[in-house]
Amino acid sequence: MTSSKSAGAQEKKAQTYNWYNIIGDEVKDFLQMAARQKRRGAVLDIGEGEGKFAIYFARNGFEGHGIHKSAEAIKRARAFASKTGVNESTHFRVGDVFELPYPERFFDIVVDYGCLHHVRKGEWDQYLESILRVMKDDGLYLLTVYGIKDTHVRSRKRRYVIHQNHYDYFFGKKEVREIFAPFFDILKITEENNISPLGVSHHYLHVQMKRIPPEEA
Numbered sequence: 067m068t069s070s071k072s073a074g075a076q077e078k079k080a081q082t083y084n085w086y087n088i089i090g091d092e093v094k095d096f097l098q099m100a101a102r103q104k105r106r107g108a109v110l111d112i113g114e115g116e117g118k119f120a121i122y123f124a125r126n127g128f129e130g131h132g133i134h135k136s137a138e139a140i141k142r143a144r145a146f147a148s149k150t151g152v153n154e155s156t157h158f159r160v161g162d163v164f165e166l167p168y169p170e171r172f173f174d175i176v177v178d179y180g181c182l183h184h185v186r187k188g189e190w191d192q193y194l195e196s197i198l199r200v201m202k203d204d205g206l207y208l209l210t211v212y213g214i215k216d217t218h219v220r221s222r223k224r225r226y227v228i229h230q231n232h233y234d235y236f237f238g239k240k241e242v243r244e245i246f247a248p249f250f251d252i253l254k255i256t257e258e259n260n261i262s263p264l265g266v267s268h269h270y271l272h273v274q275m276k277r278i279p280p281e282e283a
Contacts, residue, residue: 089118089119089122090258090272092208092210092256092258092272093119093122093177093179093208095274096177096206096208096274097122097123097126099206099253099274100175100206103206105174105175105206106127106128106174107128107129107173107174107175107202108128108129108131108172108173108174108175109123109124109128109129109130109131109173109174109175109176109177110131110132110133110166110168110172110173110175110176110177110197110200111123111130111131111132111133111177111179112133112163112176112177112178112181112197113133113134113135113163113178113180113181113184114132114134114177114178114179114180114181115134115139116134116139116140116142116143116146117130117132117134117139117140117143117144117146117147117156117158118179119132119177119179120132120143120147120156120157120158120177121143121146121147121150121152121156123175123177124147124152124155124156125150125152128155128174128175129155129156129157130147130152130155130156130157131156131157131158131159131168131173132156132157132158132159133158133159133160133161133163133166133167134158134160134161135160135161135162136160137160140158140159140160143156143158144156144158163181163185163193163196163197164189164192164193164196165196166196166197166199166200168200169200170199170200171200171201171202171203172200172201172202173200173201173202173205174202174205174206175205175206175207175208176197176200176201176205176206176207176208177207177208178197178207178208178209178210179208179210180210180211182209182211182235183211183212183234183235183236183237184232184233184234184235185233185235186233186235187226187235190245194245194249198249198277201277202277203277203279203280204276204277204279205276205277206274206275206276206277207250207273207274207275207276207277208272208273208274208275209242209246209271209272209273209275210270210271210272210273211235211237211242211270211271211273212234212235212236212237212268212269212270212271213236213237213238213257213269213270213271214236214237214238214269215257215259215269216236216267216268216269216270217267217269218266218267218268219234222236237271239255239271242255242271242273246273246275249277249278250275250276250277250278251275251276251277251278252273252274252275253274253275253276254272254273254274255271255272255273255274256271256272257269257270257271257272258270258272
């Protein structure tokens with residue numbers, strides 16, 4: 067007989083495995099777009115918990131790199147990469163999004179799935195400078211952020227809140243274009259409304275971009 071404690075651990079493990087393997091249509095669509103452009107090379111997954119997207123891209127022929135400030139998150143990413151058979155084509159390290167520890171123009175693709183909306187507005191320029199430094203001149207960029215219709219903090223009355231020790235910022239489409247248009251061609255913006263198993267309602271903006279070469283920007 068399985069104890070309730072071990073059953074709970076198995077359920078938690080199963081939930082974690084399923085979370086790693088659930089990839090949204092917006093990411094699949096972005097990968098298909100990259101494939102149509104015959105893109106290959108290195109992908110950077112910024113701050114996505116345990117490197118879910120670095121692993122996904124590695125499973126699809128890329129070299130996946132992930133960075134996170136938490137050593138525990140990096141440990142879990144490496145463990146899952148090994149479990150899924152891509153440990154040789156994934157590379158994870160502890161680091162700072164504002165000082166990315168990679169060579170200039172190293173990445174063909176950068177994926178930010180939920181990092182920027184935790185970056186304070188006064189630090190956006192530093193964030194941009196950091197990712198632009200490590201991105202190739204014609205690099206692709208997938209950004210996912212909270213949209214202004216998000217209601218997971220029901221009491222909010224402005225574009226940002228401090229919630230569960232996080233700074234959360236809520237973006238509009240126009241604002242995204244104003245921030246990124248000087249540096250990127252905005253290829254597509256899609257919206258997603260999502261209700262978590264706990265009943266929390268999220269609204270996301272998924273933004274596909276292609277970098278404008280610096281001499282043309």
